[in-house]
Amino acid sequence: MGAEDRERGSLSGSSRGADAAARSAVRPGKPRRDRPLVEQRPLLPQRGEKASSWTRFLLSLRPPRKLKFTREGKYYLGITLGVGFAAINTGNNLLYLLLGMLLSLIVVSGVMSDLSLRHLTVTRRLPARAQVGRAHLVEIEVYNHKKRVPSYAIEVEDLRAGQPADKRCFFLKISPSSAQVAAYRRTPARRGRDRHTGFRIATRFPFGLFEKSREVEAEGDLIIYPAVDPVRLPVEEAGRREGGASLSGRGGGDETFGLRPMRDGDDPRDIYWKKSTMRDQLVLRERTRETRPDVQIVVDTVRPAGEGDGFAPVFERRIREAASRAVAHIKRGDAVVVATTLGERVRGDRNIGSDAILRFLALLDAVDDGRAPALGAARASRREASSPGPSSGERRASTTRTAS
Numbered sequence: 001m002g003a004e005d006r007e008r009g010s011l012s013g014s015s016r017g018a019d020a021a022a023r024s025a026v027r028p029g030k031p032r033r034d035r036p037l038v039e040q041r042p043l044l045p046q047r048g049e050k051a052s053s054w055t056r057f058l059l060s061l062r063p064p065r066k067l068k069f070t071r072e073g074k075y076y077l078g079i080t081l082g083v084g085f086a087a088i089n090t091g092n093n094l095l096y097l098l099l100g101m102l103l104s105l106i107v108v109s110g111v112m113s114d115l116s117l118r119h120l121t122v123t124r125r126l127p128a129r130a131q132v133g134r135a136h137l138v139e140i141e142v143y144n145h146k147k148r149v150p151s152y153a154i155e156v157e158d159l160r161a162g163q164p165a166d167k168r169c170f171f172l173k174i175s176p177s178s179a180q181v182a183a184y185r186r187t188p189a190r191r192g193r194d195r196h197t198g199f200r201i202a203t204r205f206p207f208g209l210f211e212k213s214r215e216v217e218a219e220g221d222l223i224i225y226p227a228v229d230p231v232r233l234p235v236e237e238a239g240r241r242e243g244g245a246s247l248s249g250r251g252g253g254d255e256t257f258g259l260r261p262m263r264d265g266d267d268p269r270d271i272y273w274k275k276s277t278m279r280d281q282l283v284l285r286e287r288t289r290e291t292r293p294d295v296q297i298v299v300d301t302v303r304p305a306g307e308g309d310g311f312a313p314v315f316e317r318r319i320r321e322a323a324s325r326a327v328a329h330i331k332r333g334d335a336v337v338v339a340t341t342l343g344e345r346v347r348g349d350r351n352i353g354s355d356a357i358l359r360f361l362a363l364l365d366a367v368d369d370g371r372a373p374a375l376g377a378a379r380a381s382r383r384e385a386s387s388p389g390p391s392s393g394e395r396r397a398s399t400t401r402t403a404s
Contacts, residue, residue: 040216073209119145132227143179157200196220225358231328
């Protein structure tokens with residue numbers, strides 16, 4: 001990779017060379033005055049959360065930065081040790097001078113790389129939505145709080161809990177009191193909560209002999225929605241296609257509920273002219289209230305006893321089918337209620353969108369057969385205590401479909 005590509009901010013890792021637009025995602029950011037001049041907290045290993053006080057104390061004594069030899073650094077160290085061994089055995093002043101020059105480069109490399117890593121704040125911007133099988137961009141911003149010293153050759157690696165860190169962004173130069181923004185592309189392979197724990201900030205500046213890095217804490221959660229496939233729904237009935245099934249009551253539908261004399265403040269567009277021409281007083285038409293019945297999709301979340309590893313793909317297929325049908329109904333204009341066999345439910349329609357349903361399905365987990373009755377009774381009692389029952393005028397008919 002040439003210097004021109006690095007100046008445009010090429011990505012490294014698994015996404016390197018994938019897309020020209022993704023490789024040139026680094027751009028300078030406007031300095032924000034609300035950024036605090038503080039160092040981000042170091043990222044502790046997960047075992048430290050439940051460890052004893054003495055173990056946490058030992059973890060706090062770890063060096064804030066890690067040092068790793070590169071391949072060139074190993075050769076350089078071997079040459080330095082060889083020159084030092086020859087200088088000690090022979091006592092030659094030229095060899096001592098050469099050894100001092102080699103050791104001075106190591107000291108200079110350590111000082112300059114440490115200056116590049118100091119006073120850097122890294123933040124991430126997660127997308128509003130992410131879906132299985134569809135690529136999304138995650139923006140990484142690095143702000144240099146130093147007043148006079150720039151940072152060179154900074155590589156930021158996004159760390160996620162329980163997953164390998166395979167996405168990196170490279171920043172060639174971050175000027176003093178300024179920010180640089182890069183983005184990497186990621187395609188999720190499974191639904192659920194994607195928990196980001198922090199960043200690994202590394203540099204090989206200036207000579208590429210050693211890689212100095214530090215891990216900082218920066219938590220963030222991203223809900224990965226299940227995949228949605230195109231679904232062909234059955235053709236609607238003629239009466240429902242225009243506005244839904246008519247219910248008894250006044251509303252804003254197309255059918256006539258009744259006639260009455262016109263009063264002050266009524267909408268002139270509702271005047272019923274056929275009857276108004278026969279009398280001296282204008283007659284107003286009252287419309288019926290029309291509504292669509294909710295489409296109910298039930299997902300079986302109970303894992304039968306004795307099921308092995310084959311239940312997981314079957315359950316994921318149920319989630320995917322339920323999400324596909326729910327999105328197709330909402331696009332057509334239906335109101336959808338997704339419920340589980342344990343009593344959990346969520347509703348979505350064209351006005352509020354399908355995000356609530358997709359988020360509900362993304363976080364849905366299977367429950368063992370032995371725990372299902374207790375969890376179902378607890379959730380039912382909790383739902384009855386928290387939500388009042390609907391009135392008779394608000395009840396809607398529903399068509400039930402089970403995802404199995």
